[in-house]
Amino acid sequence: MPEENFTNTLYTNDNLFILNGLNSDLVDLIYLDPPFNTKRLFSAPIGSKAAGSSFKDMWNWQDVNEEYLNTLAENYPALTDFIASTSVVHSKAMAAYLTYMVQRIVEMHRVLKDTGSLYLHCDPTASHYLKVLLDEVFGKNNFRNEIIWHYKNASRGKRQLAKSHDVILCYVKTPNYHFYKDAILVPFESGMTEWRYSKGGQVGKEKPKGKIPDDVMIIPSLNTMSKERTGYPTQKPLALLQRIIKASSNEGDIVMDPFCGYATACVAAQQLGRKWIGIDVEENAVDILIERLSDDAGMFKDFVATKLIPKRTDLTIEPPSQSVKERLYKEQNGCCNGCGNEYLMKDMEIDHIIPKAKGGGDYYENYQLLCGNCNRIKGKNTMEFLRIKIQTRKNLLKEKIIFGE
Template sequence: MATNKIILGDNLEILKKIEDNSVDLIYLDPPFFSNKNYEIIWGDEGEIRSFKDRWAGGIEHYIAWLKERVYEMYRVLKQTGTLFHHCDRHANAYIRVEILDRIFGQNNFINEFIWKRSSNRSSISKAARKNYDTIFFYAKSKKYTYNQLFMELSATSKDLYKNKDKHGFYQTVPLLVSGKRKGETGKIWKGIDPNKQGQEGMHWVTTPDKLDEYEKQDLIYFPKNGKTPRLKYYLKQSPGVPLSEVWDDIPLVQGNERIGYPTQKPEALLERIIKASSNKGDLVLDPFVGGGTTVAVADRLERKWIGIDQSVQAVKVTEFRLQRQQDLFSNPFTVQLHKYDYDTLRYADSFEFEEWIVQQYGGTGNVKQRGDYGIDGRMSDNTPIQVKRSDNVGRNVLDNFMSAVRRFDKALLEKNRKEKKPVGHLIAFSFNKGIKEETARLKNQEGIILKLVTVEEIVPIAKKPTIAIEVSEKSRDENGIWDIELTATGHSDAGVEFYSWDCSYDPEKGFKPSLMIDKEGRHRHQFKAGLHHIAVKVVDNDGLESVEVIKLQVNGKIKKTL
């Protein structure tokens, strides 16, 4: 399966298409078995379907639903691969015993991490605050990938670094340690004989030459009370403390990172997991990708990735989030929806389209591209296929194709005719009346079946939504800041799902939304006087989108131009 891809669909179906032993790291954050309302994030058809699936029965049902998916995850993991399963108190005991131990084996349980989400924003129960999640860490074998990581020092540890000089905050550590020595480290330095210090005698941590060098660099602290000198150890030198099982140093999603849905996980959490258990170029999979935290971080850390979600909204938010963080040098990615957008297919690069649609139809593309009587592909029995990337294809196309079919392989044509099978397949967006009448005549009078196939019969296609923007001034303050209301109105047969705004749109950089999810199509924004480019996207229930860009001249009065 191609990587760097966001896929819309039930992860069970998609996982089945991924090869065995191909993924390095899986992070899954499935809907928890918690409060029903809280679990509806996006509210679109895909999510509601999955929601009904999980809640059809009690905990047993939830565990069975999850288990068949985790089984597929285990299958696709490499022997060196690892899985991090994020869950909470509602089902963590069942998940560990009934799913992970059974599929991975108890021996392959590596650790249980506790992520303390926050001290403030926790719900209070009668017994205690509820403020942590569990992340189970399993490996497929003992040869799993793991890189030692460090956590930030706690506030109390940082307090130890209370002295400050031009290099920063520091604490002091001894230069003399117990035990007499005869060599260099036992020599007198600054008039201090280490062997005469302490009850048993001591020695320097390094040679007198090195101590001189430290002194020159101002790294030695000489106490005023004449006690023995000590080495300065700076806060910035400390790598932190080795990763422990309790993670209390990662706060909930904050600031710019916040997209606007409740179960979004912080990037710092995924950064820790991805750095710990994968390396550059490895493949990271998130089968419940939500708003795309895992894939956004994986992409930034130069891993390959695949993200799956059943919700159109989740898939599109992930797409916009990745676009927001992309620059000129980023790797491209693709998005696989249930439907294809008519305009994109209709006006795509013609050779690529021909090859792709022939494959979707079950044939093989024509590698030669030219000189094969205009034939674009063949079925497995060699019957020719021709593709016309147009609408209302008429009689003349059929006549040309029929003469190509006749010249291509006469024996095959005769065989197909005798066996009442199609002698050729003609693919187009639509056909006119003339061509349909001629195919009927060929069949009835000459016994020749020529199959006319529309693109829509091969792949599901739909028309993109349409969109228009209205602008209205709400107020203006004495500092020359204008408060403007932007209203977008989208139309789609499938139903409008949400809007997304980029109020400082730069055509060179592409769409980088400042407001990711706007369900209403209404956005208030403050503008300074000047020229502004605004882009808004509308996304429909199929995940198809359209964008509208306007120029807004804010100066004395506001003027919108397209």
């Protein structure tokens, strides 16, 4: 399937399954505004344009897709320790929320192009924990900004300062990321131009067009009088999305919002001549979304709305076979990918890491060799299997730390 077929598409399904079905290195910019773990149920008021839509922001282990935890155990053993510690420092709900988030962040990192950027919109409830997840998945050197969106809240705190900002964490995939500074320049404050102009006694030849804005964005939130406001809970202003999209994408690029809500990012992307992919698990929201995309982005029927999970076209389908087994056996150095013990090849079994029933495919990348015992445990109790696997990885990590690579 050509890349175009993934874009200008609104998927109404769990973003983990949709992300898992998208090709790697596909999108230029990801903006996500997930639930913040506020322990509330949000719904749009009756009579508002978005009436009928709602989403929950309360978390427990049932929200975690255990089958998808394999990558975490395999590639980020230190993060599993970190997340486990948040259940003590904060709560079990926080640990479940962070596990739910990291599963998706790993997939977002995969679908992002090397030149791409990710903006995670959150608030101080979990921003400090989410930053640790991003540091580990994206690499701490790829952190670019902690943006403060200051929205001038009218409600006052009684025994604390009034809450009036959200946090947007910006990471890039590699140092070759794109940043379109000329698209977001703002005028110098009065007096600044002259100062810059004659810096060091030298008058500059070219009049500067403006300066790169700082990391505090002062943009009003959508009040009850705002034309843009639909009543959709937590709807964000178009102006905020426009600034982010202009800074980190070009015309024709692909912008993705995996928690798209009332499709603000998709509408802003469309208005700015970008392609887009929106995902929201709320099926009820689809009619409202279609209406907004028609009204505000002039799209009418020029886009696809589907709940079907896409199929990756960058992986070759290869059913399990003896030659697959031989390759895996070599790669795993004759060790089981669960307990880490050595076995003869005849005593190992090919396992689908993500079961086919949960969206996993017959791809080489989705296979591992397990000993009979680990394979049985995995079939019966995913978490027990992962515990064994994490223990093995931790021991490997410890060895690396003590003895070097």
